[in-house]
Amino acid sequence: MPRHQKPTANGLVREYLSGRIGRRELIGKATALGLLAPVMMVLGGSRSTVFAQDEGTPIPDPDAGSTIVIPDGLRTDLSGAQIAIMGSSSSDPNTPFFQNAVAKFTEATGIEVNYILGENQTDARLQQMRQQFAAQASDIDVYQIDVIWPGVVAEHAVPVQDAMGDAIDGFFPGLVDTNTVDGNLIGIPWFTDAGLLYYRTDLLDKYGLEPPTTWSELESSAQAIMEGENAENPDFTGFVWQGRAYEGLTCNGLEWQVSQGGGTIIDTDGNVTVNNEQAIAAMSRAASWVNGISPEGVTTYTEPETFNVWVAGNAAFSRNWPYQYAGSQESEFIAGNVGISPLPKGDGPEDVSAATLGGWSMFVSRYSENQEAAIELAKYLASPEMQKALAVERSMLPTIESVYDDPDVEAANEFIPRLKPVFEAAVGRPSAQTGDIYPEISTVYYQQLNQVVSGSKSAEDAASSMENEMTAILEGD
Amino acid sequence: MSQHVPAPAPVVPVDEPAIRVSDAPQASWAKSRERLAWLMVLPSVLIVALVAFYPLVQSFRLSFTNARLASSRAVENIGLNNYRFLWESDTFRTAFGNTVRFTIISVSIELLLGVIVALIINSQFPARGLVRAAILIPWAIPTVVSSRLWAYMLNDNYGVINDLLVYQLPKTVSWIPFIGDNLAGIFPDEKIAFLARPNLALPSAIAVDVWKTTPFMALLILAGLQIIPGDVYEAAVVDGANKWKQFWQITLPLLKPAILVALIFRTLDAFRVFDVIYVMFGYKVETLTLSIFTQQTLVDGDRLGRASASSVIIFLCIGVFVLIYTRLIRVEET
Numbered sequence: 001m002p003r004h005q006k007p008t009a010n011g012l013v014r015e016y017l018s019g020r021i022g023r024r025e026l027i028g029k030a031t032a033l034g035l036l037a038p039v040m041m042v043l044g045g046s047r048s049t050v051f052a053q054d055e056g057t058p059i060p061d062p063d064a065g066s067t068i069v070i071p072d073g074l075r076t077d078l079s080g081a082q083i084a085i086m087g088s089s090s091s092d093p094n095t096p097f098f099q100n101a102v103a104k105f106t107e108a109t110g111i112e113v114n115y116i117l118g119e120n121q122t123d124a125r126l127q128q129m130r131q132q133f134a135a136q137a138s139d140i141d142v143y144q145i146d147v148i149w150p151g152v153v154a155e156h157a158v159p160v161q162d163a164m165g166d167a168i169d170g171f172f173p174g175l176v177d178t179n180t181v182d183g184n185l186i187g188i189p190w191f192t193d194a195g196l197l198y199y200r201t202d203l204l205d206k207y208g209l210e211p212p213t214t215w216s217e218l219e220s221s222a223q224a225i226m227e228g229e230n231a232e233n234p235d236f237t238g239f240v241w242q243g244r245a246y247e248g249l250t251c252n253g254l255e256w257q258v259s260q261g262g263g264t265i266i267d268t269d270g271n272v273t274v275n276n277e278q279a280i281a282a283m284s285r286a287a288s289w290v291n292g293i294s295p296e297g298v299t300t301y302t303e304p305e306t307f308n309v310w311v312a313g314n315a316a317f318s319r320n321w322p323y324q325y326a327g328s329q330e331s332e333f334i335a336g337n338v339g340i341s342p343l344p345k346g347d348g349p350e351d352v353s354a355a356t357l358g359g360w361s362m363f364v365s366r367y368s369e370n371q372e373a374a375i376e377l378a379k380y381l382a383s384p385e386m387q388k389a390l391a392v393e394r395s396m397l398p399t400i401e402s403v404y405d406d407p408d409v410e411a412a413n414e415f416i417p418r419l420k421p422v423f424e425a426a427v428g429r430p431s432a433q434t435g436d437i438y439p440e441i442s443t444v445y446y447q448q449l450n451q452v453v454s455g456s457k458s459a460e461d462a463a464s465s466m467e468n469e470m471t472a473i474l475e476g477d
Numbered sequence: 478m479s480q481h482v483p484a485p486a487p488v489v490p491v492d493e494p495a496i497r498v499s500d501a502p503q504a505s506w507a508k509s510r511e512r513l514a515w516l517m518v519l520p521s522v523l524i525v526a527l528v529a530f531y532p533l534v535q536s537f538r539l540s541f542t543n544a545r546l547a548s549s550r551a552v553e554n555i556g557l558n559n560y561r562f563l564w565e566s567d568t569f570r571t572a573f574g575n576t577v578r579f580t581i582i583s584v585s586i587e588l589l590l591g592v593i594v595a596l597i598i599n600s601q602f603p604a605r606g607l608v609r610a611a612i613l614i615p616w617a618i619p620t621v622v623s624s625r626l627w628a629y630m631l632n633d634n635y636g637v638i639n640d641l642l643v644y645q646l647p648k649t650v651s652w653i654p655f656i657g658d659n660l661a662g663i664f665p666d667e668k669i670a671f672l673a674r675p676n677l678a679l680p681s682a683i684a685v686d687v688w689k690t691t692p693f694m695a696l697l698i699l700a701g702l703q704i705i706p707g708d709v710y711e712a713a714v715v716d717g718a719n720k721w722k723q724f725w726q727i728t729l730p731l732l733k734p735a736i737l738v739a740l741i742f743r744t745l746d747a748f749r750v751f752d753v754i755y756v757m758f759g760y761k762v763e764t765l766t767l768s769i770f771t772q773q774t775l776v777d778g779d780r781l782g783r784a785s786a787s788s789v790i791i792f793l794c795i796g797v798f799v800l801i802y803t804r805l806i807r808v809e810e811t
Contacts, residue, residue, distance in 0.1 A: 133547040298673070
């Protein structure tokens with residue numbers, strides 16, 4: 001945590017947890033900040049995590065984005081134009097980076113950019129966008145779109161293939177295909193994502209364990225570490241992941257299924273395949289973690305909650321996206337003890353590790369009144385220079401192949417070049433087959449799966465409900 | 478109108494136009510009054526038609542189509558397909574059950590607590606005005622803020638309620654001599670995941686709603702209490718009725734109209750509940766309500782038609798509640 005930061009609730013709590021300030025001082029300072037709620041949360045004094053969700057304005061950090069190199073050839077003839085971009089949420093640790101990146105763009109081009117904080121959860125972000133699109137609103141010019149949305153938002157896009165020209169050749173062809181709808185490039189791949197297993201190297205050493213390669217190994221290792229650590233820290237848990245009823249649970253569930261031979265929910269021909277033995281077994285297995293190696297509350301976790309438990313040093317393993325590596329290394333509890341590997345696989349001889357493909361693209365709205373300036377910003381944010389800075393500073397995965405081979409990237413985050421094959425083999429959610437009805441399919445999946453992991457429905461019943469409801473949605477379309 | 482006119486004298490030949498002529502000033506007066514009346518209610522009628530009737534008809538109409546929110550797909554009439562989809566959806570049925578359970582349980586508890594609170598703040602005690610104002614605070618806090626706050630407090634990891642239950646309260650009561658250790662034993666040993674455990678999720682939501690809306694209930698009932706004349710009680714005292722009898726024989730019967738109005742308000746509100754639960758639980762099925770289902774269908778699923786069908790069902794259910802209550806009020810009046 002940089003020293004120049006203003007006092008914030010999070011900062012105070014961290015100082016308190018680390019013993020730098022006492023409870024009395026914490027309460028005094030927090031009250032001075034007008035933040036009674038966080039005080040109530042930490043009254044207990046156990047070493048717990050704070051701030052699951054948004055906490056208002058992000059902390060400005062002048063150092064964020066210091067490695068950004070302004071790409072050559074940015075247009076300066078659009079100076080004075082005003083555009084807006086809907087970006088990351090206030091609780092996203094990357095937000096200061098993006099805000100500074102945008103400020104540098106304004107400096108270089110004279111185009112004024114309003115950085116609007118978006119919703120944190122991906123489905124909520126899509127809802128925000130849909131409301132803008134339904135009103136054909138020109139207020140926001142550039143959006144960030146999830147890898148599963150091209151089929152949903154294509155008709156509101158400005159095609160960018162001409163603006164990109166040859167520059168698109170350096171991008172991963174698979175991601176370019178994903179962002180191409182009816183022959184038009186509707187999004188510029190900006191960063192890619194794949195689910196990874198985070199582990200504590202210090203704890204594995206302490207208990208004489210190796211990073212797990214199968215789910216069974218993960219279960220036994222998590223159990224062993226948890227039993228040992230609980231003696232001193234009752235809040236310590238084995239494995240945290242994203243179990244709330246939202247898109248993130250679809251990503252987690254897909255990994256469990258695919259790595260244990262359960263298929264991809266809907267196959268490439270559009271048939272619903274989710275109701276099969278292996279998928280049911282995978283779901284039951286995840287349900288057995290809850291209240292065992294995972295906390296009961298994991299069924300309410302999204303990425304920030306998972307991250308908070310993890311960076312407070314309260315978990316042995318965590319399933320999360322690559323961008324949380326940078327944040328983990330900033331944590332005073334676990335910095336230097338963070339290991340990353342592919343997610344575990346099933347016990348079968350043919351089972352392979354699976355990572356759900358994530359990632360976002362830059363998208364220009366056709367309702368924009370300043371499309372040229374908007375395209376310029378989108379190109380800048382997805383440029384090789386920006387992607388390199390993102391990989392170095394924020395451990396985000398580039399969508400341009402050459403950036404992986406950059407020595408600076410390897411020096412900063414060795415796992416990025418090391419796990420490149422994992423990222424390239426990431427499993428896509430069935431959005432290509434389902435197009436603009438993907439959100440509905442995913443809703444059915446995560447709502448049923450959330451009931452399984454919460455323990456209110458058996459995996460068999462849930463799988464059959466999934467099959468029935470998905471079939472009804474596909475047929476009714 | 479002509480039959481009300483007294484029979485004309487036999488000497489005058491029966492002449493229809495004549496009667497009309499004699500009747501004319503009165504008829505035109507009535508008619509112009511009627512016209513004036515219509516003219517005066519016209520703005521209200523127009524506003525109601527515009528903001529209530531038009532959207533209602535539109536919802537009905539859309540519920541038979543496959544319309545979408547932000548899409549250029551062609552809109553077609555698909556008959557009852559939306560309703561059939563909802564009928565066959567497990568999730569919709571669960572949402573329906575949750576909504577009914579939430580409404581009945583939360584409104585019952587709120588009514589009971591509301592009457593008690595109203596009786597207390599209606600009695601004479603020092604600083605009554607201050608207490609009356611303070612009691613309204615939960616109602617005055619925006620729901621999103623208070624549910625967010627409750628979600629923090631109920632959190633299994635860092636929530637203050639779990640901290641009190643597991644660490645603070647047992648520590649506090651163990652100081653009490655003799656029974657302290659036994660008292661401490663009744664508190665849970667482990668933190669409780671109020672928001673995650675399926676059988677605690679809906680009860681938690683109900684508890685927060687009760688906390689939030691009991692003041693509103695109490696306020697409405699307090700208004701009813703204050704219009705009960707004091708001399709009725711004086712007469713009851715003279716007749717030798719004790720406090721208990723006074724409450725059952727006088728207060729409650731005279732309070733009934735106020736209670737019914739409060740019940741209508743709260744039932745309709747509770748049946749459409751969205752914010753309290755959405756902020757705390759999102760789209761979790763165990764706490765999904767009809768309004769959350771509808772919002773998700775519309776905004777997440779982009780299905781304007783199906784969401785309209787779901788809205789129509791909410792509308793019809795609320796209609797049933799209103800019918801029952803208005804019938805009760807009418808019985809009351811006769």
